[in-house]
Amino acid sequence: MKLDAMTPAAPLRRVSRLAQDARLAGFDGLVVTESGRSAFLSCAAIALAAEIDLATGIAVAFARSPMLTASIAWELAEATGGRFRLGLGTQVRAHVTRRYGSEFDPPGPRMREYVLALKHIFRAFRREAPLDFDGRWWKLSLLPDQWSPGPIDVPDPPVDVAAVNPWMLHMAGSVADGVHVHPLNTPTYLRQSVLPEVSAGAARSGRTRESLCLIVPCFTAFGEKDEEIARWRERARAQIAFYGSTPNYAFIFDQIGFEGVTARIREKQRAGDLAGMAATITDEILDHFLVTATWETAASALHDRYFGIADRLVLYFGAASLAESPENLDRWSEVARQLSAKA
DSSP: OEEEEEEEOOOHHHHHHHHHHHHHTTOSEEEEEOSSSOHHHHHHHHHHHOOOEEEESOEESTTSOHHHHHHHHHHHHHHTTSOEEEEEEOOOHHIIIIISOOOOSSHHHHHHHHHHHHHHHHHHHTTSSOOOEEOSSOEEOOOOGGGSOOOOSSOOOOEEEEEOSHHHHHHHHHHOSEEEEOSSOOHHHIIIIIHHHHHHHHHHTTOOGGGSEEEEEEEEEEESSHHHHHHHHHHHHHHHHHHHTSGGGHHHHHHTTOTTHHHHHHHHHHTTOHHHHHHTSOHHHHHHHEEEEETTTHHHHHHHHHTTTOSEEEETTHHHHHHHOTTHHHHHHHHHHHHHHHO
């Protein structure tokens, strides 16, 4: 089980320094999210700053043509010596149509075709086959040699897909190289929804679950003192409430016996009551989504919950923890060492 830190795309000099700190802290990789800044530019800065595994987690697929995404991923794979993973997601309709001015519907089948187009393009880059992709949404047939990056000396970048609901999990297991699990996850959701659907999708393509990379974000509240732990718990509570306001995620609360949580969060949201949204996530609910431990017991707590499920465990607050408390570099280094020893 690899240990990664999640970080938002940020000013390029800042992410370069973060990459160096993350490597010193013992993290295997960085997972770069995309919101106000380009995940790909941050990845380029990281690739040149430190020898560390790197992934977009996720980049917005439909805002870019498959050819553009493939070209960027190809260059990042080469720049990292094969340590780059291309993580893609649909985002939501409003952002894709109103912010990016792109098409969205139907998101699931469209994403499936996007992944297949990328893999076709990679073969064309290697000159193993001509570019001749004839899909429902993308038709690609022109790639003169002078417009192709050509073969590279590392494998094709793995293509990972963000998935939440059963159909998307199954699809990702069928056509992608890995699956980005949503940060709003519980052990129950991982075992009852993620693993069965991803495994079924992989079997449909003649593969096994073990042939895919399961990338699992994890909320943590680690500290030496109760006050430090409590601060991270409250931060996680607010973030879980934010994610939990999405109707499509309501079933994740239902699975653990807390029906109606999303409806109550949305009621507070409509009233502009951010504190009320967070308060809806009681301590009992919170502990399904969050690993709470001292620094001394952190590695064991992570191992007990995720070993055998996650191939890459992504610490949601990992980068923030490094940035806010430089002394945590040594603490994370010890956690990573202990996790590696347990494996």
